[in-house]
Amino acid sequence: MAPFYLLMVGALCMLLVKFAQESWHIATHTITMTESEAVLGVLSLIDITLTGNLLLMVLFAGYENFVSKMDVDDHEDRPDWMGKVDFAGLKLKLVASIVAISGINLLKNFMALDAADITDGREKQLMWMVIxxxxxIVSGVMLAFMDRIVAATHRH
Known part of the structure; x- marks a missing residue:
């Protein structure tokens, strides 16, 4: 599994490049942007950041659960959740991140929608995005509910 996690670090670097690209684009076009374009640009940065956070969670928690514990002891910069997230907790964090990323993507597409798009059939695409x-969301709630049932079963 270690090579997979190493390649995930490469994916994180790719996200960093895309974040820098988008930041540069926003910075160089801020004066000419409409308010809507500025909000869409910032939402893109948030989307990339959330995807990076998701990747980091999978990277650290997966590595610690499936490869080896990281020897960082009680270093002040160590995240509180590190070493405490089991597979069930990781699943819930993943689903929550996916819901947040999906919500931001949905908001970006909604804000980019204009009257011409409605006649082109983009409203159907937006409807599918909402679905x-x-x-x-429903999958996340069901997953949390199943984990709660499993946890209650282990207590008996």
Missing amino acids: IHLVF
Whole structure:
């Protein structure tokens, strides 16, 4: 599994490049942007950041759960959740991150929608995005409910 996690670090670097690209684009076009374009640009940065956070959670928690414990002891910069997130907790954090990313993506597409898009059929695409987002939410709630049932069963 270690090579997979090493390649995930590469994916994180790719996200950093895309974040820098988007930041540069926003910085160089701020004066000419409309308010809506500025908000969409910032939402893109948030989207990339949340995806990076998701990747970091999978990277650290997965590495610690499936490869080896990281020897960082009680270093002041160590995240509180590190070493405490089991597979069930990781699943819930992943689903929560996916729901947040989906919500931001849905908001970006909604804000980019204009009257011409409605006649082109983009409203159907937006409808499917809402449905998929709701499926993510329902899946997350069901996953949390199942984990709660399993935890209650172990107490008996």
